[in-house]
Amino acid sequence: MGYNCVVCVKQVPDTSSITGEAMKADGTVNRAALPTIFNPEDLNALEAALAIRDEFGGAVTVITMGPPAACEVLRECLYRGADRAILITDRRAAASDTLATSYILSRAVRTIGTYDFVFCGRQAIDGDTAQVGPQLAEKLGVAQVTYFERLVDLRDRTARIRRNVGNGWEVLEVRLPVLVTVIDTANVPRPAAARRAMRYKRARTALEIAGEVKKATPQAVEAETAREVDKRLEALQAQGLAMEQWNLDDIQADLSWCGLAGSPTKVHRVQSIVLTKEGYTEIAPTQEGVSRMIHELVVDRTLG
Amino acid sequence: MIDVNPKGEVWVFAEQEDESLSEVSLELCGRARELADTLGVKMGAVLAGWNVRELSYRLIAHGADKVYYVHDTRLENYRTQPYARVLCQLVTKHTPQIVIFGATPMGRDLAPRVASEMKAGLTADCTDLQIGEYTDVKTKQTYRNLLLQIRPAFGGNIIATIINYDRWPQMATVREGVMAMRSGDPRRSGEIIEEKIEFNDFDLAVKLIEKHREPRKVNLKGARVIVAGGAGLGSKDNFKLIHDLAGAIGGVVGASRAAVDSGFIGKEHQVGQTGTTVRPALYIACGISGAVQHRAGMEESAKIIAINWDKEAPIFGVAHYGIVGDVNKIVPMMIKAIKQR
Numbered sequence: 241m242g243y244n245c246v247v248c249v250k251q252v253p254d255t256s257s258i259t260g261e262a263m264k265a266d267g268t269v270n271r272a273a274l275p276t277i278f279n280p281e282d283l284n285a286l287e288a289a290l291a292i293r294d295e296f297g298g299a300v301t302v303i304t305m306g307p308p309a310a311c312e313v314l315r316e317c318l319y320r321g322a323d324r325a326i327l328i329t330d331r332r333a334a335a336s337d338t339l340a341t342s343y344i345l346s347r348a349v350r351t352i353g354t355y356d357f358v359f360c361g362r363q364a365i366d367g368d369t370a371q372v373g374p375q376l377a378e379k380l381g382v383a384q385v386t387y388f389e390r391l392v393d394l395r396d397r398t399a400r401i402r403r404n405v406g407n408g409w410e411v412l413e414v415r416l417p418v419l420v421t422v423i424d425t426a427n428v429p430r431p432a433a434a435r436r437a438m439r440y441k442r443a444r445t446a447l448e449i450a451g452e453v454k455k456a457t458p459q460a461v462e463a464e465t466a467r468e469v470d471k472r473l474e475a476l477q478a479q480g481l482a483m484e485q486w487n488l489d490d491i492q493a494d495l496s497w498c499g500l501a502g503s504p505t506k507v508h509r510v511q512s513i514v515l516t517k518e519g520y521t522e523i524a525p526t527q528e529g530v531s532r533m534i535h536e537l538v539v540d541r542t543l544g
Numbered sequence: 545m546i547d548v549n550p551k552g553e554v555w556v557f558a559e560q561e562d563e564s565l566s567e568v569s570l571e572l573c574g575r576a577r578e579l580a581d582t583l584g585v586k587m588g589a590v591l592a593g594w595n596v597r598e599l600s601y602r603l604i605a606h607g608a609d610k611v612y613y614v615h616d617t618r619l620e621n622y623r624t625q626p627y628a629r630v631l632c633q634l635v636t637k638h639t640p641q642i643v644i645f646g647a648t649p650m651g652r653d654l655a656p657r658v659a660s661e662m663k664a665g666l667t668a669d670c671t672d673l674q675i676g677e678y679t680d681v682k683t684k685q686t687y688r689n690l691l692l693q694i695r696p697a698f699g700g701n702i703i704a705t706i707i708n709y710d711r712w713p714q715m716a717t718v719r720e721g722v723m724a725m726r727s728g729d730p731r732r733s734g735e736i737i738e739e740k741i742e743f744n745d746f747d748l749a750v751k752l753i754e755k756h757r758e759p760r761k762v763n764l765k766g767a768r769v770i771v772a773g774g775a776g777l778g779s780k781d782n783f784k785l786i787h788d789l790a791g792a793i794g795g796v797v798g799a800s801r802a803a804v805d806s807g808f809i810g811k812e813h814q815v816g817q818t819g820t821t822v823r824p825a826l827y828i829a830c831g832i833s834g835a836v837q838h839r840a841g842m843e844e845s846a847k848i849i850a851i852n853w854d855k856e857a858p859i860f861g862v863a864h865y866g867i868v869g870d871v872n873k874i875v876p877m878m879i880k881a882i883k884q885r
Contacts, residue, residue, distance in 0.1 A: 255698050338668075342660060367697055369668035371656040374624070378660035383750050384624055386653045400753060406649040408757035412623075414750045504545075504665030504711035508678050508692065511703045520850070520860060525869025527877045533849070533865055534881040541672065541694065541703055542826050542847050543769070543793065543885075 242297025243356040245289035249282040251310040252366040278313045281361030283429040285422040289359045290321045299323040308447040318440035319432035330487040340502035342375035347491040358419040377419035388422045445485040545663045545711040552641030554580040558591040568646030570606045574726040577607030582675045592630045594620035600736045605728030611736045625747045628657040647717035655717050665708030666715040667693035671722045678707045762812045764820040769795030775802035776831020783808040785875040792882045800832045816841035831871040834859025
């Protein structure tokens, strides 16, 4: 019988390597100038799911929502042991806040069908909000267990999970299905398996194949390109190397809950605080000097 | 979601565990009081638990006009779903315009669940909340008296201001320690309103099997501001200045190894390679020369103020602001400047 796990993963800009070049003149982030990585805690979420499958049987399905390039993290999941990978990609999903994102993910999880566990990393390093997990649980109408530390027991479709609450821990008992968010200290994610990496490095989504065909034969007429894409896709499908790609119609999403329209929160303004450390500002050791410095820190919002 | 309601109250979720209120809840009461005054509305606190009515008086002392108190054995220990049910039912009934939570493990578990059910906006980990206006670039429509939800993003590299003008309540979680805790006024009066909440089987399905809490440790890692003292303070008595400055600024006390070895303060406060590595928004190094082991543990801080009598001290090499002078004179000046801001 086993347990079916869905893992939500995200490709994120590597915020630890942000430099001045990553900021545009208007103070917004130039995502194109940033290297992307697999969101670290999503690797812990994947590991938690793989460990359950390895012990109890079942399957691990990974989903990610993002631009076509986000299939990089899906391939990484396949290398590490995931059974199935699905890309949710649609321009109409752009500018989704956490509420719209969780709605779209809930439609994707419902489209997958039956599941016992949904795993998410606690938070993604580009926003650090930790909101999508609990919001997805609510949208799916299932219980949530945040800050998963380890599985204490799993039997008869009931899980006992130890969660870390900062100043201690607790064990919750929950009937499946459940949504779990995983913290970085929960486990050590397994590395990519060499044989799987050899096999799945050729895994592609339809969009990726289309990109490759267009690049290889830029002069070809559209019909010809389409035929070539279909041919390659079929060949990959036969080898089990075609990654699924869903848009908002495929998951029957209500567009009024997606993208900008589905997002109650709007960004009003953004201010860059990237610093170039070239020497320091010398402050006179007087009350006036010190007060002026404190004022500066209040103005630039270092002090709340 | 609830309708936009400019007469709605400003609410704080009063987080309590084992009959004690979290500090951040009281910090939030102070700010919620100011927001409510700016808007000309009442401020309310939502308190849920079993036999915790007494806590209402502290909430009132810290600014609440009303405490919505839910007294129920099933709320004795925090669990997500029943607490979410409490918030959702009360928000639907009383239509507050703003609801804020501490960005604690509990608040960050609860608030998104509530926001999702209410189909309302939620901003995580705010470091400031203000009242202001927003003009939509496309429609040119201006919305006044909105909650400006200010937070760092992208690993602290940008500061974003978020608003929610149509799908209310406006919800936010706020980091611990970033809003100054005002001293409570025990003479303030307020109303305690007992509320009854209906739970269904699903709300109560998750069982708490075991619970273990540790005494609260120094939270250097999560601190937004760290005030650290070194051997330059000279004595344990003088080190008290570091606690005073940390208290005034809403920061956490850190220390160099030299200060710990001199017995000024416990090792759990030590910053550096052998202590804790930190990257707060502001690090104030007081009387710390800045040995490489110390710098390795703090040089990633977004802003660093160094105070040292020796202008050649290596700490100035990583500082954004440097003050060359007697730390025992300069720290009191900083406390004064902060209290006057």
